[in-house]
Amino acid sequence: xxxxxxxxxxxxxxxxxxxxxxxxxxxxxxxxxxxxxxxxxxxxxxxxxxxxxxxxxxxxxxxxxxxxxxxxxxxxxxxxxxxxxxxxxxxxxxxxxxxxxxxxxxxxxxxxxxxxxxxxxxxxxxxxxxxxxxxxxxxxxxxxxxxxxxxxxxxxxxxxxxxxxxxxxxxxxxxxxxxxxxxxxxxxxxxxxxxxxxxxxxxxxxxxxxxxxxxxxxxxxxxxxxxxxxxxxxxxxxxxxxxxxxxxxxxxxxxxxxxxxxxxxxxxxxxxxxxxxxxxxxxxxxxxxxxxxxxxxxxxxxxxxxxxxxxxxxxxxxxxxxxxxxxxxxxxxxxxxxxxxxxxxxxxxxxxxxxxxxxxxx
Amino acid sequence: xxxxxxxxxxxxxxxxxxxxxxxxxxxxxxxxxxxxxxxxxxxxxxxxxxxxxxxxxxxxxxxxxxxxxxxxxxxxxxxxxxxxxxxxxxxxxxxxxxxxxxxxxxxxxxxxxxxxxxxxxxxxxxxxxxxxxxxxxxxxxxxxxxxxxxxxxxxxxxxxxxxxxxxxxxxxxxxxxxxxxxxxxxxxxxxxxxxxxxxxxxxxxxxxxxxxxxxxxxxxxxxxxxxxxxxxxxxxxxxxxxxxxxxxxxxxxxxxxxxxxxxxxxxxxxxxx
Numbered sequence: 001x002x003x004x005x006x007x008x009x010x011x012x013x014x015x016x017x018x019x020x021x022x023x024x025x026x027x028x029x030x031x032x033x034x035x036x037x038x039x040x041x042x043x044x045x046x047x048x049x050x051x052x053x054x055x056x057x058x059x060x061x062x063x064x065x066x067x068x069x070x071x072x073x074x075x076x077x078x079x080x081x082x083x084x085x086x087x088x089x090x091x092x093x094x095x096x097x098x099x100x101x102x103x104x105x106x107x108x109x110x111x112x113x114x115x116x117x118x119x120x121x122x123x124x125x126x127x128x129x130x131x132x133x134x135x136x137x138x139x140x141x142x143x144x145x146x147x148x149x150x151x152x153x154x155x156x157x158x159x160x161x162x163x164x165x166x167x168x169x170x171x172x173x174x175x176x177x178x179x180x181x182x183x184x185x186x187x188x189x190x191x192x193x194x195x196x197x198x199x200x201x202x203x204x205x206x207x208x209x210x211x212x213x214x215x216x217x218x219x220x221x222x223x224x225x226x227x228x229x230x231x232x233x234x235x236x237x238x239x240x241x242x243x244x245x246x247x248x249x250x251x252x253x254x255x256x257x258x259x260x261x262x263x264x265x266x267x268x269x270x271x272x273x274x275x276x277x278x279x280x281x282x283x284x285x286x287x288x289x290x291x292x293x294x295x296x297x298x299x300x301x302x303x304x305x306x307x308x309x310x311x312x313x314x315x316x317x318x319x320x321x322x323x324x325x326x327x328x329x330x331x332x333x334x335x336x337x338x339x340x341x342x343x344x345x346x347x348x349x350x351x352x353x354x355x356x357x358x359x360x361x362x
Numbered sequence: 363x364x365x366x367x368x369x370x371x372x373x374x375x376x377x378x379x380x381x382x383x384x385x386x387x388x389x390x391x392x393x394x395x396x397x398x399x400x401x402x403x404x405x406x407x408x409x410x411x412x413x414x415x416x417x418x419x420x421x422x423x424x425x426x427x428x429x430x431x432x433x434x435x436x437x438x439x440x441x442x443x444x445x446x447x448x449x450x451x452x453x454x455x456x457x458x459x460x461x462x463x464x465x466x467x468x469x470x471x472x473x474x475x476x477x478x479x480x481x482x483x484x485x486x487x488x489x490x491x492x493x494x495x496x497x498x499x500x501x502x503x504x505x506x507x508x509x510x511x512x513x514x515x516x517x518x519x520x521x522x523x524x525x526x527x528x529x530x531x532x533x534x535x536x537x538x539x540x541x542x543x544x545x546x547x548x549x550x551x552x553x554x555x556x557x558x559x560x561x562x563x564x565x566x567x568x569x570x571x572x573x574x575x576x577x578x579x580x581x582x583x584x585x586x587x588x589x590x591x592x593x594x595x596x597x598x599x600x601x602x603x604x605x606x607x608x609x610x611x612x613x614x615x616x617x618x619x620x621x622x623x624x625x626x627x628x629x630x631x632x633x634x635x
Binding site: 005227229230231235237241244247251253 | 436459463469471476478484487488489500501502544548
């Protein structure tokens with residue numbers, strides 16, 4: 001098999017793919033083949049934690065595509081992640097069937113609790129895996145498309161656009177909190193049992209979900225890397241650095257932005273859909289504005305406009321978060337804010353930029 | 363939706379790119395154009411005609427409306443009144459910036475605007491006409507014919523040796539030439555060039571003058587410039603703008619003798635230069 005030239009020159013990307021491939025071999029082996037009392041054994045908890053990091057990394061890649069390459073600082077990308085999560089969560093809810101607390105064969109528990117007698121129309125079809133899988137991409141993609149269509153056509157950009165994206169995710173959070181919306185309100189969707197007949201709590205299912213997350217990240221990375229190495233990728237950079245120039249060269253800047261924004265939202269949705277079965281719950285808190293800001297910080301820490309940096313940043317910051325929220329929970333937000341300030345001031349190109357500079361001077 | 367995807371570029375949803383009809387010898391018509399910003403008349407009943415293949419210089423003191431005129435021609439600003447036609451048939455007021463770029467009007471900004479993180483070659487590739495549909499954009503390769511076109515433009519603007527360098531590290535004058543090269547990749551009939559020699563060394567100015575003169579004939583070129591020496595070295599015909607109107611038009615020598623022109627502009631220019 002020949003490696004195409006756009007990938008051959010991407011050494012950092014090849015390294016990332018190699019690491020993912022190694023993880024895909026080592027993690028299942030350490031979980032399934034090594035005895036539980038052996039020090040090298042990886043618990044199901046750790047496997048799921050790693051899978052979560054990979055989902056965050058895919059979200060970060062989607063943010064980097066629009067921010068790093070097209071110059072759109074989206075502070076609402078977690079909304080697309082959460083929407084994808086809700087779509088897959090709806091499938092998982094329908095899979096519960098009559099095993100819920102109230103034993104209703106069709107209605108999820110929270111609907112029975114609200115005295116609903118019928119499934120709302122927008123829940124129809126979500127008992128089918130293929131339909132839910134399609135919606136995981138279509139719902140965030142469509143929202144981003146409509147949002148982008150209006151925002152970019154009105155030439156809203158810069159900080160104003162960032163503020164509207166915050167408003168978007170905040171509005172969605174408030175909407176999903178309402179019980180009448182039919183998405184479980186405050187509690188969200190949870191108590192999932194199985195997907196495609198595989199019990200979610202089984203180690204083997206967790207391993208498969210981890211592998212799927214690694215695969216999705218590798219695929220998402222490759223898709224974005226390919227995109228930015230095409231001519232369209234150069235158009236994105238032109239839009240980022242000199243939007244009027246791109247327009248006077250004859251490019252329909254609004255359409256490029258809308259399409260790439262929608263594509264990025266679909267990647268974020270996919271990440272959310274893989275995240276939900278691993279953590280076992282999706283609630284409106286996932287729409288919190290802070291989540292979107294955190295995703296931007298991951299990208300900034302790793303290095304904006306590098307794609308690999310987004311992955312590195314997402315994994316490192318989340319590892320730090322897991323550790324700090326366990327050890328010193330009250331410190332975490334200060335640490336996150338401090339990290340963002342420090343990276344902006346000291347490492348404008350992020351960790352990957354730092355490594356490249358080291359590499360260049362060595 | 364599929365139309366939207368296949369039409370990242372311009373020209374309206376279906377409109378094929380109409381050939382420019384300059385059969386009367388005039389390529390660009392501005393007639394009775396006015397535009398007001400917050401009560402200030404930036405352009406006031408301006409009429410201007412640019413012949414096919416002509417090299418025209420537009421001069422005028424600050425605030426005379428030179429840049430606003432370019433904004434109107436390229437679709438960035440819509441006038442309150444007047445007609446702007448490209449050839450006999452194309453009404454530029456019906457089109458937006460990308461559409462106007464696609465029918466053959468290229469614009470060089472005052473501040474050189476090249477895409478700094480891309481190489482010289484990539485900048486030219488970006489500007490290449492005929493490659494702006496999605497299918498054309500989703501490729502990482504250059505076809506042989508495209509390579510040849512880029513090589514020809516590199517040769518013409520004298521940047522062949524810099525093809526693989528990042529545009530951001532070029533010298534100021536080289537950036538200006540690269541931007542002119544990008545316009546040429548669009549295969550325009552009309553080039554609008556805003557202050558091409560600002561900040562250039564005398565040697566660079568001389569090369570720029572040669573380049574612009576070589577473009578006339580094949581293209582119409584409108585140059586907005588402050589540098590009188592440079593204007594003298596390139597223009598056959600000069601238009602003087604003042605307070606958003608055409609004050610005078612003709613050969614530079616005649617204009618320099620015109621008392622109205624001396625009063626508003628050239629008098630100062632002479633004193634300074």
